[in-house]
Amino acid sequence: MFRNLYLIISGAAVILSIWMIFMWVPTEINQGLVQRILYVHVPFAWASMVAIIAVAFASLMFLVTKKTYWDNLAQSLAEVGVVCAVVMLFSGIVWAKPVWGIWWTGEAKLTTALILFLIYCAYLVFRNYFPPGDARNRIAAIIALIGAIDSPIIYYAAQIWQENHPQAVVGPLATQESSLSSEMVITLLTSVLAVTLMFIGIVWVQYQTNKLLGSNNV
Amino acid sequence: MKNWFKILLIISGKDILIELKSKEIVVAITLFSLLVVSIFAVTSSNPSSIPAEMGSGIIWASIVFSGSIAMSKFFYHEEKNETLNAILLMPIPIELIFFSKILSLFLFLTISECLIIAVFSILFNSNPLSLYILVAIPVFNLGFSSIGTFFGIISSKSRSNEILLTLLIIPILIPLIMFATELTRAGLSGTGSQNFNLWLSLGISFDIMFIIVLTFLFGKIIEQ
Numbered sequence: 001m002f003r004n005l006y007l008i009i010s011g012a013a014v015i016l017s018i019w020m021i022f023m024w025v026p027t028e029i030n031q032g033l034v035q036r037i038l039y040v041h042v043p044f045a046w047a048s049m050v051a052i053i054a055v056a057f058a059s060l061m062f063l064v065t066k067k068t069y070w071d072n073l074a075q076s077l078a079e080v081g082v083v084c085a086v087v088m089l090f091s092g093i094v095w096a097k098p099v100w101g102i103w104w105t106g107e108a109k110l111t112t113a114l115i116l117f118l119i120y121c122a123y124l125v126f127r128n129y130f131p132p133g134d135a136r137n138r139i140a141a142i143i144a145l146i147g148a149i150d151s152p153i154i155y156y157a158a159q160i161w162q163e164n165h166p167q168a169v170v171g172p173l174a175t176q177e178s179s180l181s182s183e184m185v186i187t188l189l190t191s192v193l194a195v196t197l198m199f200i201g202i203v204w205v206q207y208q209t210n211k212l213l214g215s216n217n218v
Numbered sequence: 219m220k221n222w223f224k225i226l227l228i229i230s231g232k233d234i235l236i237e238l239k240s241k242e243i244v245v246a247i248t249l250f251s252l253l254v255v256s257i258f259a260v261t262s263s264n265p266s267s268i269p270a271e272m273g274s275g276i277i278w279a280s281i282v283f284s285g286s287i288a289m290s291k292f293f294y295h296e297e298k299n300e301t302l303n304a305i306l307l308m309p310i311p312i313e314l315i316f317f318s319k320i321l322s323l324f325l326f327l328t329i330s331e332c333l334i335i336a337v338f339s340i341l342f343n344s345n346p347l348s349l350y351i352l353v354a355i356p357v358f359n360l361g362f363s364s365i366g367t368f369f370g371i372i373s374s375k376s377r378s379n380e381i382l383l384t385l386l387i388i389p390i391l392i393p394l395i396m397f398a399t400e401l402t403r404a405g406l407s408g409t410g411s412q413n414f415n416l417w418l419s420l421g422i423s424f425d426i427m428f429i430i431v432l433t434f435l436f437g438k439i440i441e442q
Contacts, residue, residue, distance in 0.1 A: 063438075111392075118389040125385055130376045139372050142435050143386065149431060150390050153424055157393035160416050161400065 010197035017187070017194040025187040034098045039187055041091040043195035044084045045113070050199070051081025052116055055123075056148035059141035071137045072214055074144060075127060076206035078120050080199060085117040108158035115154050119147040225310050229318035230325075233292075237326065243288045247330035250284035252337055259341040266343040270407035274399045277338055277346060282362075282388060282395060285327055289366040290383040292323070293374035302371070306440065316367060316436045320429075323363035324356075331355055348405030350414075357421040358398040361428060365390055368432045372439060397421040 021039045028035035055077045062070035092110070093103050104110065123143050130136040180188065237243055258276045259265045268276075296302040305315055339345050365387050373383040388395075397417050404411035411417060 115389050115392050122385040122389060126372075126376075126382060129382050135375075139439055142439065146390060146431070146435075149427070150393070153393045153420070153427075157396045157420055160413050160420065161396050 006197075006201060010194070010201050013190070013194035013197050017191040020187040020190055025183050026181065028184070031099055034095060037091050037095040039191045041088060041095060042188060043192045044087040044091065046192055047195050047199040048081050048084035048088050048113075048117075050196075051077045051084060051203075052120065052148070052151070055081065055120065055144050059144035062141045063138065063145070068137070068214065069211070071141065072207055072210045073203075074141065075124075075210050076203050078123055078144070079206055080203045082117065082120050082124060084195075084199065085113065085120070089113065089117065106158070106162055108155055108162055111158035111161070112151065112155045116147065116151055119150065120144075123147065222311070222314060225314055226318050226321065229305065229315060230321040233319070233322035234325065236295075237322075243292055243323075243326045244329050246288040246291060247281075247284045247326065248333045250287060251280035251330065251334045254280035254283065255334065255338055255341060265341055268342060268344075270403045273338070273342060273344060273346065273406050274402035276342075277334065277402055278358075278395055278399050281327075281331060281334060282391065283384070284330070285362060286366065286384045286387055287380055288326070289323065289370045289387075290373060290380040293370035294379060296371075297374040312437050312440055313433050315440075316364075316433055319367040319370075320360070320363045323366055324359045327359045327362060328355065331359070344406060346402055346406050350401040350405035350411065353418065354398040354401035354421075357418070357425060358394055361394045361421070361425045362387075362391060364425070364429050364432055368436060368439075371436075393424055394421060397424070 017039070021036055025036070025039070027033060055074050058070045058074035058077060061067075062074060092113075096105070097103050123140060126143060127136065127140050130139065255276060258268075262268055293302075306312070335346055335351070339347070366383075369383055369386045373379040373386065376382055397420055400411055400417055401414075404414070
């Protein structure tokens with residue numbers, strides 16, 4: 001009952017946000033149509049960042065309590081979080097080219113997002129390469145925690161790096177500040193809500209799958 | 219305290235003695251790095267005029283990749299010959315084993331880096347040796363050895379340990395790689411680094427933080 005209700009609500013939220021992005025929200029004056037990528041990029045960036053924090057928390061809980069469901073949850077969050085990070089990075093790159101004039105820049109947030117994505121890819125690769133069992137789960141939890149500890153240092157390093165190497169932002173709109181209208185804010189918030197609901201739903205499905213696979217020692 | 223230091227030197231001495239006989243780690247790091255540096259020198263139309271940023275990138279990229287491959291070899295032998303288990307049976311604090319491995323790897327990396335820098339200066343006709351790189355090398359090596367030791371022991375128990383170790387340590391080492399690259403660039407360009415103090419504090423805090431955290435976690439992974 002709850003599952004069907006959740007499916008209907010999240011499905012409706014996704015359809016509503018798609019309709020708002022393509023039909024309802026006005027086109028931004030400075031950036032044009034490409035600005036609509038924001039409504040995909042921001043929600044997925046939010047979901048991937050939430051996933052990273054949640055993986056670290058679930059891993060810590062697993063190390064403290066030794067309950068397998070925390071480990072399953074951490075794995076599920078990492079798997080869905082990595083997919084969200086791919087969407088975030090890809091949509092960001094596609095947006096940056098027409099707006100900034102370049103695909104990529106050494107901006108602190110970008111560098112941190114990329115490195116965190118690589119750390120969690122390594123976390124998932126480790127889980128696949130290492131023989132299954134309690135040792136693997138505990139070491140994976142330690143890797144997730146080290147990744148979380150490393151993230152503020154990466155951000156700080158990227159910030160100093162940026163100070164030394166000014167950004168090569170050469171696009172025609174690089175210096176123009178743009179603010180969001182109320183319709184844009186509503187669309188963005190609806191997209192964030194839709195992606196969050198979708199994210200929780202997929203994590204839940206993935207968690208159930210990992211639980212079944214775990215009980216079979218895969 | 220004095221005995222602990224003696225034990226530390228004995229365990230490191232064992233690794234150094236094995237290395238002196240096999241010459242596997244230093245030769246692997248040096249040759250692999252030289253290969254990378256040579257590829258850049260050969261593919262560059264005028265190696266003498268490459269920008270300082272690129273030069274520092276070449277030096278550290280070659281050190282990081284070759285270092286991670288050599289580290290996996292180092293722990294693979296420990297795992298294969300079950301020597302790590304033998305050391306673990308010794309009635310000494312487990313942290314001492316961790317520190318001894320850091321010390322051995324620190325030494326191997328430093329020797330290799332000296333050789334790489336010498337060859338880089340010949341092939342690219344530039345002098346990377348400066349106060350900046352002399353500061354960067356020990357700080358980088360300390361962080362690299364501690365993270366490498368920790369993940370080296372973890373990955374030695376898995377299949378495809380070389381790939382796994384490289385995948386695990388490089389993203390975590392990124393702040394330290396940035397630190398070393400920036401300081402080397404400052405030395406190569408001759409202009410200096412405007413944020414030298416910030417970089418140095420970042421490098422040292424990275425080392426201290428990871429040594430403390432990994433020393434604490436080392437016992438937990440060894441239990442497995």
